[in-house]
Amino acid sequence: MATARYTLDAKASQFTLQAFAEGLAGIADHRPRFAVREFSGEVEFNFGQQEHSSVQLKANAGSLEIMDDVTQDDRRAIERVMFNEVLHPQTFPEVGFRSSRVVCKPVSENRYSAEMVGTLALHGTENLQTMQAQLILSSGSLRVYGEFRLRQSDYGLTIASVAGGMLRIKDEIKFVFFIVARES
Numbered sequence: 001m002a003t004a005r006y007t008l009d010a011k012a013s014q015f016t017l018q019a020f021a022e023g024l025a026g027i028a029d030h031r032p033r034f035a036v037r038e039f040s041g042e043v044e045f046n047f048g049q050q051e052h053s054s055v056q057l058k059a060n061a062g063s064l065e066i067m068d069d070v071t072q073d074d075r076r077a078i079e080r081v082m083f084n085e086v087l088h089p090q091t092f093p094e095v096g097f098r099s100s101r102v103v104c105k106p107v108s109e110n111r112y113s114a115e116m117v118g119t120l121a122l123h124g125t126e127n128l129q130t131m132q133a134q135l136i137l138s139s140g141s142l143r144v145y146g147e148f149r150l151r152q153s154d155y156g157l158t159i160a161s162v163a164g165g166m167l168r169i170k171d172e173i174k175f176v177f178f179i180v181a182r183e184s
Helices: 072-087
Strands: 003-008 014-018 021-023 033-036 039-046 054-060 064-066 094-108 111-122 125-138 141-151 167-169 172-183
Touching: 039 141, 039 172, 064 072, 094 125, 111 141
Parallel strands: none
Antiparallel strands: 003 039, 003 172, 014 033, 014 172, 021 167, 033 064, 039 054, 054 094, 094 111, 111 125, 125 141, 141 172
16 A cells, blocks of 8 residues: 655644653642744655554754743743753754654554654754654544653753752653644
């Protein structure tokens, strides 16, 4: 059977990440959420042999934007720490994922449970990453939604802290994605 190529539609897609704070009681439950505003990608889906499918994603590390309702001063402080102390987008401008294995199991007609395994490149470090997702095919497009988690320390990222270290972000970050891709 044929292979179809799909190009990510960034305007119709969402990619978010969520950090988890620990520290002072009362504010330790803060879970800042960020939207990735600039990202692109391609999916090749092999209808006969889904294991020959592939996924490639790229994101601009400097395009993260806090989604939480915070004051302008807090927003500036969070962005300063995120960009100047953690991500360093001027040195590491791109985050990328390239699959090496995609396993799709049919759930129903045109719907699959997918496990994507590949290399995630972040902050100058590459590691093996697994993503769980649901994939839905329709005429001329596909939708993929799922999540994955990573440990910042695996990528040499500084664990952010404020208030003299009394409030600090946990090592694990959760990523959630809803991707719409159009056949190209």
